[in-house]
Amino acid sequence: MTTSVQVRAVRRLAVLATGVLTLLGSTFVVSPAGSARPADEHGHRHGRYLALGDSVPFGYRPPEVTPPADYLDAATFVGYPQVAARRLHTRLTNASCPGETTASMVTAGAQSNGCENSLTSPVGYRTLFPLHTAYRGTQLAYAVRYLRHHRHTRLVSLTIGANDLLVCLQTTADLCTGSDLVTTVARVERNVGHILGALRRAPYHHRLVVVTYYSPDYADPAETRPVRAMDAALVRAAHAHHAVVADGFRAFAEAAKDVGGDSCVAGLLVALPIGGCNVHPSPKGHRLLARAVVRAAHR
Secondary structure (H helix, E strand, O other): OHHHHHHHHHHHHHHHHHHHOOOOOOOOOOOOOOOOOOOOOOOOOOOOOEEEEEEHHHOOHHHHHOOOOHHOOHHOOHHHHHHHHHHOOOOOEEEOOOOOOHHHHHOOOOOOOOOOOOOOOOOOHHOOOOOOOOOOOOHHHHHHHHHHHOOEEEEEEEOOHHHHHHHHHHHHOOOOOOHHHHHHHHHHHHHHHHHHHHHHHOOOOOOOEEEEEOOOOOHHHHHHHHHHHHHHHHHHHHOOOEEEOHHHHHHHHHHEEEEEEEEOOOOOOEOOOOOEEEEEOOHHHHHHHHHHHHHHHHH
């Protein structure tokens, strides 16, 4: 039987990688998406850095704390890739898309959670707003083309998988807390393995980093357990394709240990005006993820 605590925990976990559905349902008027400004590039003495994934590397912030006009300028969103690129002196291309799932990253028209479509809409963030990098086709297809044309790329990072959980939550009878969670995590592992394999075959033989997710509250087993399951799948896929892991889970856990494991109280998540936090990283949280990526890049 699914308890109310389990439901709350899975909901918080599953929206970890997107607040896009709320944004798409808002009422402010926008103009069609145009070409985004290039990602932040503060020197590139050490080659290029390609960042891939969902709303976490995008640097997404929810409407409660973001002026509507900011969504028309992707440069107003700063995620851990921008921070890591500055520290590594690399030229960043950030191809991430809020709401991307492992399926939609690979296959055009596949179910996303707000990148190009959602369960309730045929349009998504990418339909209405610019990304950091404008491209046609799937994110994976773009990444492969990018690597073939930019042989000086020395770092690729990937954060993907949490949106698969939200789709699972909304489409399964057990609210993705039982066997459906196991099935979803296994599918994410296969899809991430496919993504990493395609990047390697581009060909790309330099540093490939998979960034694991964090828990909103490490003191709550119901919230942390699904994160651990997802992260374990990401680690297995990474090792199978000679990728290294940037341990976002551990980075947040260590920063939150003195406040009982609560990532919100530790200032690692976006604080909301009404109290509490959104599940996306705050600037402090992004700095911790960037530090984990930099450490992984130097291994």
